[in-house]
Amino acid sequence: MDCIPNISVILPVFNGETFLEEAIESCLKQTWKNFELIIVDDCSSDNSLKIATYYANFDQRIKIISNSTNKKLPASLNIGHHSATGKYLTWTSDDNILKGNMLEVLLDNMIKNKADLVFSDYDIIEEDGRYRRTQELGPVSGLLFGNTIGASFLYKKKVFENLSGFDEDLYTLEDYDFWLRASIKFKLHHIRESLYLYRIHRNNLTSIVDEDPEIKRIFGNKHKIVYEKISNILGWSESTIRFLYMSRGFESWDMEFFKNNFSTIKNDLGKFQARVNANDKGKIFQKMDMLLRHVILNNPLDKKYIAWLLFRRPGILFDPHYSKKTSLKILKKYVDYN
Structure with missing residues (x-):
């Protein structure tokens, strides 16, 4: 050695x-x-x-x-x-627990693919260690809507140095901020293999945020700071920051606002997509369509908004990856308004 x-x-x-x-x-x-x-x-x-x-x-x-x-x-x-x-x-x-071959597989893939940062899928386990499910990650462009890098990763030291490390003012969101900034500067590679065990228990951040409104408010404000950093780099509009803030559930969905600012938001998301360099780059507008499906199903929208959404984003209904049963629910919701 x-x-x-x-x-x-x-x-x-x-x-x-x-x-x-x-x-x-x-x-x-x-x-x-x-x-x-x-x-x-x-x-x-x-x-x-x-x-x-x-x-x-x-x-x-x-x-x-x-x-x-x-x-x-x-x-x-x-x-x-x-x-x-x-x-x-x-x-x-x-x-949490590293699987026995985690470092070896991450390093091998980093070298073979000439990547700056590699990440893998991971298993979610209960507090007592029992297997719950496997978390499949990616695409990298989906980072704007949530952490698609996860908990199993390896990166070159230059990544840490170039980003000046983790933002110490963003406790509880330091990793998400780090991944977002890395995603528009470095080459990323997703390994479709589970190499890590992530333990869910009562003291996990997700549980704490969901149960305490004040912590959720603080958590939301930190998300704004993270999005503002990316906005300063990519030249986004304030409307895009608000859209992302709404998409994470920190503000009630405002369909009129989204409709009026749709073109600007779409353009700004395209700027982020263009900067991502990854084998699992994905399509950011597919992620947006997934969000909009959720919005239609879980919000009382006027039929004019549903019609406008389905016209501007037909992928909400017709993407082959989506459940046909859920798509029919969306159509029924529109028909029921007529």
Whole structure:
């Protein structure tokens, strides 16, 4: 094995003693051995640091950084990344698990495809480890409507350096912001294989946001900041930022606004699509049609808006990937208004 590891795995932890041992062991059992594991303890008050130290005592690939104060996830990620010596970087969470071949497959695909960032599908597991389902990711152009990169990834160190790391003001959204900025600057490659186990439990961010209106409001404001960053790079209109904000459910759907600004929004989405360089680039307007199907089915729209949508975006009904049964529901909703 080379003296200098070519992969650095950053594992930030804050009071993660429940699953930390499993997370660390999944890193140490990788088929790819030439890596370092940087555990950043964010001033935990439980046994997290003790657990990390135990493993570091018998595996020299482990490096421990202990924050003197609680700095939150994005700052801990930056601290770990700046300490990394590897050419390639990834990070994981204290409650998740790397499959045994994850690093090997990610690195192999990165080199073969001359990519700057690779990502894979992953399995979602219950709190007790039971399999729930496989999360198939992509396309990259769909990032505007949600995180289509996910939790299993590897990127060159230059990606982190060029983007100036994770935005420490965007705690809870630091990864989404990072992926969006990376997607319009670097070559991405999607691996259609599950290489990671993502654990769902009561302390997951999604559960917390859905249950607390104030946290959801703060979360929504952070999304606006993320979209404004992309807008500043691509020269978007304010109407496109509002459209994306509505599309994520942070504002009630305004059909009159969408109709009046449709051409501008469509043009701005096209600018993003043109900048994406990926094997799984996808079609951003297909993602928009999926959103509009949802809007029709879940909002009381006047028949004139439904007719306008179906005329301007016939893919809402006729894309072969969509359920015919659901398409008939949309048609019935239009007919029922007449």
